[in-house]
Amino acid sequence: MPRNAKTFIRKPPATSTSDAPRLPHNPRTRAFFAPCPRGLEALLAAEVTACGASDVKPAAAGVAFRGEMEVCWRVNLESRIASRVLMQMARVPYKTEREIYDATHAVDWPSQFGVARSIRVDVNAIKCPLKSLDFVTLRIKDAVCDRFRDALDQRPNVDTREPDVRIHGFLDAEQFILYLDTSGEPLYKRGWRTEVGEAPLKENLAAGMVMLTGWDRVEPLFDPMCGSGTLLIEAALMALAIPPGARRTFGFEKLNRHEPAKWAAVREAAMAKAQAPRPLEIYGSDLSAADVTRARTNLDSAGLTGCVMLQRADVLEVPAPAAAGVLIANPPYGVRIGEATELATFYPALGNAFKARYTGWRCYVFSADAELAKLIRLKPSKRTPLFNGPLECRLYEYRMIEGSLRRTKPGEAINSTAPADDNNCTS
Ligand SMILES: C[S@@+](CC[C@H](N)C(=O)[O-])C[C@H]1O[C@@H](n2cnc3c(N)ncnc32)[C@H](O)[C@@H]1O
Structure with a gap:
């Protein structure tokens, strides 16, 4: 019997200290x-x-x-x-x-x-x-x-x-x-992923990242390093109110006391809220043509054909797809020799690209490497700690408002057109 190496660390729930009157005990709960x-x-x-x-x-x-x-x-x-x-x-x-x-x-x-x-x-x-x-x-x-x-x-x-x-x-x-x-296969396995790129995000982590941005499910959303398309698919499912488990089965269906008719009614009620797929203001791109193809295949398999605009493009050159919105990305981080130097030039260039072309956008970068994130050289307005399995990561928020946010060294010229007291950071 293999021991599960991944220990999910969990404290037992604290006992309630609430003085609220307790509801009568329901033996079915x-x-x-x-x-x-x-x-x-x-x-x-x-x-x-x-x-x-x-x-x-x-x-x-x-x-x-x-x-x-x-x-x-x-x-x-x-x-x-x-x-x-x-x-x-x-x-x-x-x-x-x-x-x-x-x-x-x-x-x-x-x-x-x-x-x-x-x-x-x-x-x-x-x-x-x-x-x-x-x-x-x-x-x-x-x-x-x-x-x-x-x-x-x-x-x-x-x-x-x-x-x-x-x-x-x-x-x-x-x-x-x-x-x-009661789940069977873990719930982040939504049942649509046929193509896996390098280091794809787990679907529930991707959904959580999108939610943490405060995206309103209508404003434009762009992942310019989309890989296999996990963030795009989670965002599209949210925008269309499609239940994430719509395409899979669950462990409880194999238990003795399962009630298929009642379950069918619960499922239908959730599915009734889902909207038909339509073109959304969700955009994705990647430098790698193979990744763009992977993302497209996964979108098709999730039933989201035509919902997301995809293209092959370099994040350092691609123009913003709308005047304002939410940019969210999980850029590469180096593990192999040689990549470190490449990334040391890539991250500052990414900061420059945000500054040059994403005025009006809220940009979110997910990274496990705080040193690389610093190289973006923009001032994050939020750093939300998140765990990718055992790996401690951060979701960095950069609010791009004209001419601001560049982190400066003492004495460095401020490359800004904004008034000196312009303060666009929230914490
Ligand atoms: C960590 S992966 C993203 C994984 C993705 N979030 C997923 O769930 O599949 C990083 C991606 O950045 C892409 N990438 C690297 N450099 C890029 C560049 N200059 N422009 C656009 N994409 C780039 C890679 O091709 C890769 O797909």
């Missing part, structure tokens, strides 16, 4: 946890609230909430930020692997899914005192299988590549939380 990229928790909390969740509590790298299964279905289908929706099956204090086994064995697994379904178990931990997470993973798998064997004299098979059912364990220093994954 369950506790859920939706993990997400760190830095996007507030956006996810707003999304799950909009899906009808209660007791919404942002934590580190995710949001805890309560709701009926309909809420769980809606978050799976409609959240642009969640990576998964995990349904809590047990939550106990623990000291030993035996206690983890017992808590897992106490769950009535045969009532949750059929023995013919294949399973996979993943464990994540923070400050766990136990020696081996691989062993914990094995004990959880044993407990699930033993529970089936006790009831049916048969056990489910393990399939780590394409499991029908995923079970997640989370351990902190004192508590063990056991979840049944």
Whole structure:
């Protein structure tokens, strides 16, 4: 059983301190946890609230909430930020692997899914005192299988590549939380990506970046280094109110208590809000013709043919596609020898290009490399920390107002036509 190397670090939700009167207990509600990229928790909390969740509590790298299964279905289908929706099956204090086994064995697994379904178990931990997470993973798998064997004299098979059912364990220093994954494949896999370029963004991170810009879904949006088109596709889906999960299936569809007719009604209600594809004020370009082709193929596969204008162009030369709007980009950052020098000239030139051609635009640059970002030599009005997996990044905002923003060295001439007190930075 492989141990999941990527540990999503998460604090258990704080207990509510609110004095608000508690609603009567609804036995149909369950506790859920939706993990997400760190830095996007507030956006996810707003999304799950909009899906009808209660007791919404942002934590580190995710949001805890309560709701009926309909809420769980809606978050799976409609959240642009969640990576998964995990349904809590047990939550106990623990000291030993035996206690983890017992808590897992106490769950009535045969009532949750059929023995013919294949399973996979993943464990994540923070400050766990136990020696081996691989062993914990094995004990959880044993407990699930033993529970089936006790009831049916048969056990489910393990399939780590394409499991029908995923079970997640989370351990902190004192508590063990056991979840049944209602999503299946992670939710950032929207089901449209056929072409992958170099270093594509995960779809939920891309959606979060677009949301953080405050883009109003109508004003022009431009990604001049679009690669495989992730930011463009997420923006177009938002503009057309198309649910991000419209083209995929979900883990909950394989569970015993699934109610297909009710799910179909929930899905139809969300789809009814979607608008038909049409040309949008969303523009993309890339220096690489192969990337432009990739982006086009992915747009087609997402059902967005003709919605986004694409062209092959150098960001250092391409004119702004509109008088004002939101520019968002995830420029290359160097890992290979030789690239460092190239990038040391590229980033200042990018700053110059923003200054020369993007007056009136809000420009956003996503970067894991603070030193490279400094080379843009424009004053960011915001730096939002965001995590790309374990990698700490920043989304830098540059508000381009005529003749301003150039970061100057002492004594350097200000290349500005703006009055001296012009202050266009927000923080
Ligand atoms: C990190 S990738 C972007 C990945 C993209 N966000 C995605 O999700 O697929 C950087 C992109 O910048 C493009 N690029 C590099 N130099 C460029 C230039 N001078 N003008 C336009 N695009 C450029 C590369 O071809 C590459 O597709």
